[in-house]
Amino acid sequence: MNDLLTPEAVAPFLRGRFGKPYLYEPECESTQLLLIGSGLPEGAVAATEHQTRGRGRLGRSWEDAPGASILASIVLHPPAARHLPELSLVAALAVAETVEAATGLAAQVKWPNDVMLNRRKVAGILSELTDGTVVTGIGLNVNQTREQLPLDATAEPTSLRASTGTTYDRAELLGSLFFRLERMYDVWRYGGLTELYPELGPRDFLRGRRITVDGKPATAVMILRDGRLELETGRHETRAIESGEVVFER
């Protein structure tokens, strides 16, 4: 297996609009930075084997073991009518379905931007908006051994390999991921999250779980059709949130 994400390795698996053009750097600071402010059209993708300053949500860093994961970003121009926080859920759903197709295991979406496999975080999504253009970055742990996974205080990480004992062709996975993302993005573009709800609802990881949101206890009810998370904060007391740091009880 030529397990690199070079344009030559990935081209046979890029079947739609997404991934064109395809920018590749063996190493870079962050794939987000290769695209933010680049003026590249929707569907442009940047990928690398290793990031020296990978960005996570809420100002965190995203660590990787070189050559073992998918580290990729894409330029999107969502219509003004769409609610942007939903986009990370759309991307997380595309990742979850890619993981399921590759492993045969069920994967879930943990609101607002994580993908879970065997109750552990296997992928994270980061969407950054500048001048109407969104750059959505995806970090998917693929071939890391358990020892190569970072110690993360908020969610115990896993990789496809750590979960199944098998190694995967990252170029093929990347192609499959952007093909699924393109279909889901198009559905969302024209119809919003409600059109993807039949796929998202059953994969809602937090549904019914005891959680804390920014340190305060609650029970997650479910992801709503507008992308917010409904919480039960007391007896018969519910509210919906747009953002927040969610930690779940194991």
Ligand code: BTN
């Ligand atoms: C999170 O879980 O906090 C989001 C992590 C997002 C990581 C990806 S890796 C590709 C892209 N480039 C970055 O610097 N971050 C995103």
